[in-house]
Amino acid sequence: MSTPDYTRDEMMTIAASRLMWNGCVCFVGIGLPSAAANLARLTHAPGIVLIYESGTIGTKPSVLPLSIGDEDLAETAECLVAIPEIFTYWLQAGRVDVGFLGAAQIDRFGNLNTTAIGDYHAPKVRLPGAGGAPEIAAHAKETFIMLRQSPRSFVDKMDFITSAGYIGDTEARRKAGARGDGPQKIITDLGVLQPDPQSGELTLTGLFQGISVEDVKAATGWPLAVAESLERIPPPGEEELHTLRQLHARTAEAHKRARKLPY
Amino acid sequence: MKHLSLQQAIAEFVKDGQTLAMEGFTHLIPFAAAHEIIRQGRKDLTLMRMTPDIIYDQLIGMGCVSRMIFSWGGNPGVGSLHRLRDAVEKHWPRPIELDERSHAAMAAAYQAGASGLPFAMLAGFVGSDLPSVNPNIRHIECPFTGQRLAAVPALTPDVGIIHAHLADKAGNVLLRGITGVQKEAAMAAREVIVTVEDVVDELDAPQNSVILPSWVVSAVAKVPGGAHPSYVHGVYDRDNAFYQEWDAISRDRDGFRAWIQEYVLDTGDHAGYLARLGARS
Numbered sequence: 001m002s003t004p005d006y007t008r009d010e011m012m013t014i015a016a017s018r019l020m021w022n023g024c025v026c027f028v029g030i031g032l033p034s035a036a037a038n039l040a041r042l043t044h045a046p047g048i049v050l051i052y053e054s055g056t057i058g059t060k061p062s063v064l065p066l067s068i069g070d071e072d073l074a075e076t077a078e079c080l081v082a083i084p085e086i087f088t089y090w091l092q093a094g095r096v097d098v099g100f101l102g103a104a105q106i107d108r109f110g111n112l113n114t115t116a117i118g119d120y121h122a123p124k125v126r127l128p129g130a131g132g133a134p135e136i137a138a139h140a141k142e143t144f145i146m147l148r149q150s151p152r153s154f155v156d157k158m159d160f161i162t163s164a165g166y167i168g169d170t171e172a173r174r175k176a177g178a179r180g181d182g183p184q185k186i187i188t189d190l191g192v193l194q195p196d197p198q199s200g201e202l203t204l205t206g207l208f209q210g211i212s213v214e215d216v217k218a219a220t221g222w223p224l225a226v227a228e229s230l231e232r233i234p235p236p237g238e239e240e241l242h243t244l245r246q247l248h249a250r251t252a253e254a255h256k257r258a259r260k261l262p263y
Numbered sequence: 264m265k266h267l268s269l270q271q272a273i274a275e276f277v278k279d280g281q282t283l284a285m286e287g288f289t290h291l292i293p294f295a296a297a298h299e300i301i302r303q304g305r306k307d308l309t310l311m312r313m314t315p316d317i318i319y320d321q322l323i324g325m326g327c328v329s330r331m332i333f334s335w336g337g338n339p340g341v342g343s344l345h346r347l348r349d350a351v352e353k354h355w356p357r358p359i360e361l362d363e364r365s366h367a368a369m370a371a372a373y374q375a376g377a378s379g380l381p382f383a384m385l386a387g388f389v390g391s392d393l394p395s396v397n398p399n400i401r402h403i404e405c406p407f408t409g410q411r412l413a414a415v416p417a418l419t420p421d422v423g424i425i426h427a428h429l430a431d432k433a434g435n436v437l438l439r440g441i442t443g444v445q446k447e448a449a450m451a452a453r454e455v456i457v458t459v460e461d462v463v464d465e466l467d468a469p470q471n472s473v474i475l476p477s478w479v480v481s482a483v484a485k486v487p488g489g490a491h492p493s494y495v496h497g498v499y500d501r502d503n504a505f506y507q508e509w510d511a512i513s514r515d516r517d518g519f520r521a522w523i524q525e526y527v528l529d530t531g532d533h534a535g536y537l538a539r540l541g542a543r544s
Contacts, residue, residue, distance in 0.1 A: 030340060053366060054288050054441045066340035066503050069289025071496055074440045082473075083288060083313070083444045084374050087367035092386055111390070115363075120396045126351045128337030128344075130393060131314075132366040138389035164390025176390040177411055255503045261541045262488035262499035 004210060006236050008148075008189040010244060011208050013039060014236045016146055016187040022047040025097045027090075027136050030068045032146040033100035035247070036187075038064060042243050051090060053132040055081045063251040087132065091139050094179055099140030101133055103147050107158045108222050109200050110145065110165025110183035112137065117159055130162050137163035138177075142184040149188035149219040156222040166200030173200065190216045191233065196225065206231040264434035264477040269484040269533065272456050273299045276422050276481060282309040284373075284420035284452060285318060288443030289339060290496060292318050293426040295489035295533040296458055301325050302528060311418055313369045313444060314339070317492065317509050320346040321527075324519050326356040332418065333361070334369045341506055345513040355516065362399050365391075368415045373444050375417035376451025387413040423452030426490045427475075428498065430459045431466045434477030440496030442473045449475055458486040460498055488537050 004011075009032075016036035020026060022045040028037045034052075038061065041048045049058050054069035058078030065073055074080055081090075090096065103112035104127050114133060118124030137143050143165075147153055165183045166173045173182050182200070186193040192206035203225040204216055209232070217224050236244075267275065277283065277300060285293050297318045300308075304327075310319055311332040316339065322328050324346030336347050350359040364372070371383035384403060394400040394413070403414045425445045429437045436457045438445060449455045457475070462485050468474060492502035492509075512522045530536045 054290075054443070056441065066506070067289040067501065068339060069441045069443070070501060071290070071440065071494055074290070074496060080441065082442055082446065083366070084370040084447060087370055087385075092367070115393070120392075123352060126336075126343075126348045129333065129335050129363055130365040130391070131335035134365045134389065134391045134393065135367040135385070135387050138386070161390065161392045167390045173390065177386065178389045179386070255507075257500075257503075260500065261502075261537055262491055262495070 004235060006241055010236060010241065012146065012187055012189045013244060014240045015192065015208070015233055016144065017043065017240070019144060019185055019187070020045050020048055020098070023049070025049045025051065025095060027051045027053070027096045027099045027140055029101045029133070030065065031102050033102055033144070034064055035244070036146065037100055038247060039240070039244050042247065043240060051086065051096065053083070053086055055083050055086045057081065057090065063254040064247065066255055087135060091135060094139060094141070096136075096140040097142070099136035099143045099180070101136060101143060101145050101163070103145060105153055105155050105158055106145065106147060106186065107155055108202050109167060109169070110186065110195060110202055111158060111161045111167060112145065112163040112165065113158050113160050115160045115162045120160055133163040137165070137182070138179060140180045142181045144185045144187065145183055146187045149190045149216065151219060151221040154220045154222070166195060170198065170200040190219060201225055203227050204230070206233045208233050209235045264480045265482055266434065266462070267482045267484055269295060269299050269458060269486050272482040272484045273303055276454050276456055277305055279305055280307045281421040282311065283422050283424060284311045284418065284448040285424045286312060286443060286445045286448040287426060287490065287493060288313060288441055289501070290441040290443065290494055291426045291438065291445065291490050292316060292493035293424050293458055293489065294318055294491060294493065295426070295486045296424045296456065297322055298527045298533065298536060300327065301523065311420060313366055315344060315347060317344070317506065320344040320513060321523065323347055323350050323359060324356070324513065325523060328359060329357065330360040330362065332364070334364050334366045338506060338509060340503075341510050345510070346519060349516070363393060363397055364400065364415055365393070368400070368413065369418070370444050370447070372415045372418040373447035373451050376419040377447045380417055382414045382416050384412045384414045418451055420448065420452045422454045422456060423449045424456045425449055426458045426495070428460055428495060429466055430457065430462050430483045432462065432464060434480055434483050435466055436475040436480055436483065437466045437468050438473040446473060446475065450479065454481040455479060456482050456484065458484050458489040460487055460489070460495055461485065486533050489533055491537065
């Protein structure tokens with residue numbers, strides 16, 4: 001097997017960006033989702049509407065934000081609203097097509113943990129917490145999730161459900177009162193998983209070049225379901241890779257700019 | 264409304280055991296006010312804030328905080344808040360009680376507080392375990408449709424503290440850019456302290472600007488650079504390098520305490536803090 005001239009993170013970001021479409025209204029989480037959503041905007045989906053929870057709607061940042069409320073997001077937004085409004089008129093009312101999230105842990109029903117590893121009241125590792133995710137996962141018409149795949153992140157039994165996927169099955173999600181359809185695409189550094197339409201159980205549906213089903217199974221903490229026909233996801237195109245690398249280079253440059261103290 | 268020095272404003276309005284909301288979503292975070300609270304050694308505070316950020320990491324690490332109401336406790340774009348984690352995982356320097364919600368629930372609870380309502384409701388926490396560990400997240404039924412909704416108690420801080428671009432001589436306050444939940448937090452609070460970049464004769468702001476009239480503000484203190492290391496839109500940039508450096512500074516207890524001693528306790532005021540940071544970089 002020859003070594004491809006791109007990284008797994010690049011492949012993952014590019015594969016995720018291909019799933020976005022022009023005109024899609026996307027509520028973007030920071031990190032990998034933000035890179036993928038902006039790559040889509042800079043390549044095949046210039047009309048994508050990016051919403052960040054800081055209240056920036058239709059934003060077109062020149063570099064990837066380090067925080068979710070960077071000045072560039074406000075400067076380039078179509079409109080800027082207060083935070084209570086972003087979570088009510090825009091998210092809760094059902095105006096978001098895709099909620100694009102990351103997580104520390106995911107289980108086989110697409111439930112996410114960003115709260116704690118171990119007992120909540122005496123955690124082994126305290127994670128940052130919910131942020132906007134519980135309501136994004138509930139109200140966006142569908143949810144895309146990006147996280148690197150390993151037995152530590154794809155777990156059989158999760159200590160804490162911060163944000164719901166299908167909970168125990170698709171019926172459980174519906175009964176809990178979720179408006180949106182839940183996690184539809186899970187993009188990892190090995191391939192893509194999608195829920196079984198009946199049970200909601202995540203199923204491997206796509207593989208990146210050079211990755212085998214066994215690789216993915218070994219990186220999953222439960223006996224992984226595999227689709228009958230697996231898509232072999234094409235490697236990065238020249239333009240995709242070039243645009244992504246330029247975006248990262250601009251971002252690194254901007255974030256390491258010498259400190260200019262006020263006054 | 265009175266114009267005070269920051270030192271006077273904190274001394275007069277912030278007392279041990281109070282509940283404080285110091286808001287600013289990435290933008291306009293009132294760091295100078297937090298540093299002054301550390302210098303004046305306030306204790307047993309209940310702090311509320313959507314994103315505790317470095318500002319609460321510092322207050323928690325100095326033992327000022329007994330309880331925190333929040334929704335996302337990380338160092339944005341960098342990783343963990345080590346002082347928060349140490350307090351939660353190892354109870355250092357003291358145990359901290361958490362009332363943990365989501366962003367949507369925090370925002371709604373500030374709105375309820377600002378509106379004189381006892382609680383906020385939202386279509387929230389669907390399928391989440393948070394209600395099972397936080398008795399402040401409960402459910403109600405819509406009296407008209409029967410829809411099940413989440414409810415959280417209103418947030419009503421004793422003191423709301425924010426940083427803003429400008430105040431005028433009369434004490435009217437203007438915020439620009441990302442304004443987060445600052446208006447809601449201020450209107451929900453009993454007393455409001457605003458630090459500002461500058462004080463001018465007239466705000467001369469466009470209609471529909473985010474303005475807090477002087478008569479809902481308790482004190483205005485002019486503190487240029489008062490949001491560092493966060494930013495003030497159009498005035499100075501977010502100090503992203505500092506957010507990254509904080510990861511190392513805050514990782515161990517001694518390093519953290521030494522930093523606070525050098526840059527906060529020994530500098531006297533915010534001008535001293537900025538001068539010392541400037542001398543280093």
